[in-house]
Amino acid sequence: AQSVTQLDSHVSVSEGTPVLLRCNYSSSYSPSLFWYVQHPNKGLQLLLKYTSAATLVKGINGFEAEFKKSETSFHLTKPSAHMSDAAEYFCVVSDRGNQFYFGTGTSLTVIP
Amino acid sequence: EPEVTQTPSHQVTQMGQEVILRCVPISNHLYFYWYRQILGQKVEFLVSFYNNEISEKSEIFDDQFSVERPDGSNFTLKIRSTKLEDSAMYFCASKGGGLYNEQFFGPGTRLTVL
Numbered sequence: 474a475q476s477v478t479q480l481d482s483h484v485s486v487s488e489g490t491p492v493l494l495r496c497n498y499s500s501s502y503s504p505s506l507f508w509y510v511q512h513p514n515k516g517l518q519l520l521l522k523y524t525s526a527a528t529l530v531k532g533i534n535g536f537e538a539e540f541k542k543s544e545t546s547f548h549l550t551k552p553s554a555h556m557s558d559a560a561e562y563f564c565v566v567s568d569r570g571n572q573f574y575f576g577t578g579t580s581l582t583v584i585p
Numbered sequence: 586e587p588e589v590t591q592t593p594s595h596q597v598t599q600m601g602q603e604v605i606l607r608c609v610p611i612s613n614h615l616y617f618y619w620y621r622q623i624l625g626q627k628v629e630f631l632v633s634f635y636n637n638e639i640s641e642k643s644e645i646f647d648d649q650f651s652v653e654r655p656d657g658s659n660f661t662l663k664i665r666s667t668k669l670e671d672s673a674m675y676f677c678a679s680k681g682g683g684l685y686n687e688q689f690f691g692p693g694t695r696l697t698v699l
Contacts, residue, residue, distance in 0.1 A: 507687055516589075516676065516692035517628075563628060572641055573618075573688060575628040 475500045477566050479576035487584045492551040494579045496538075496564030499545060506547040507565040507573075508538055517563065523547060534558070559583045587611045589691035591677050597697045598667055606662045606694045608677030616680040617660045618688060619652065621645070621673040628676070634660065667698045 480495040498504060508520040521532025528540040534557075538549045547564060564576040590609045598604050610617050619631040632642040634652055651663045660679075664671055674695050678688040 509690070517678075517690035519687050519689070522687050572630065572633060574630070575620075577627040 475504070475566055475568050475572075475574045477564050477574055477576035479562075479564050479579050481579050482577065483580045483582070485582040485584060486554045488556055489553050492536075492549070492554045492558065492581065494549040494562050494564075494581065496547045496549065496576060497545050498547060498564070498566045500566055500568045502568040505567045506538075506540060507567070508532065508536070508547075508549050509563045509565060511561040511563065511578075513560070520549070520562075554581075554583045556583050556585060587689075589677055589679055589689050591675075591691035591694050593694060594692065595695045595697070597699065600669055600698055601666050604664050604667055604696065606664075606675050606677075606696070608660045608662075608679075608691055609658055610660055610677065610679030611681075611689055612658070614679035614681050614689070616640075616682075617652075617654070618678040618680070619662045620676045620678065622676065622693075623670075623673045631662070664696075667696075669698050672696055672698045 476499050478497045486492055503525055506523040509517040510520050511517050520536050521530045521538055523530050523540045531537045536551045538547050540547050559582055562579045565573050567573045592607045596604055617634040620628050622628045630643050632646045632652055633640045649665045653661050674693045676693045677691040680686050680688045
């Protein structure tokens, strides 16, 4: 069975400080992993994806994530938070490439 | 840049009425999906569609729901007799061929059932 756990429902950081959003997954297959961002009243936008190539994946807006198979984790990081990063973030796993399983989301607040 | 579009952005309906939510996926994509997100809850998979038929569906996708690709460009979700608990944001997504392509999401339709 496939599942995704986002360990923090809410994260609050100060502008200019690092961001860490945690994601753990379980999958019976070699998974594909994704991070999506949802700004208020907007659709879901892909930040980055892991598909069995390099384990450190760089995405848009300075975000990156590292796939760690031994820890079954795919945490999202950014060195320096910006006010525009305030949004809901979803970690998603796909195993057979057709069905996608969403985490419960992490709401990121950036304090000026 | 190609994008998935959805109409309407907001639909208000009375309980028991039928609604049709419309989506225009990216034109060369092959896989189509509907998800819903009840306010404050996680995004839930409803159904996937490939080669003009449902490929997978969740427990949520009961007989009240149906999907159709009527004309090769639109992808619709019909709810035959809406319930209060159907109130949610409904997202359409599409994906190209290939095993690991990501999904592209539309902006969503907010459905309010009164």
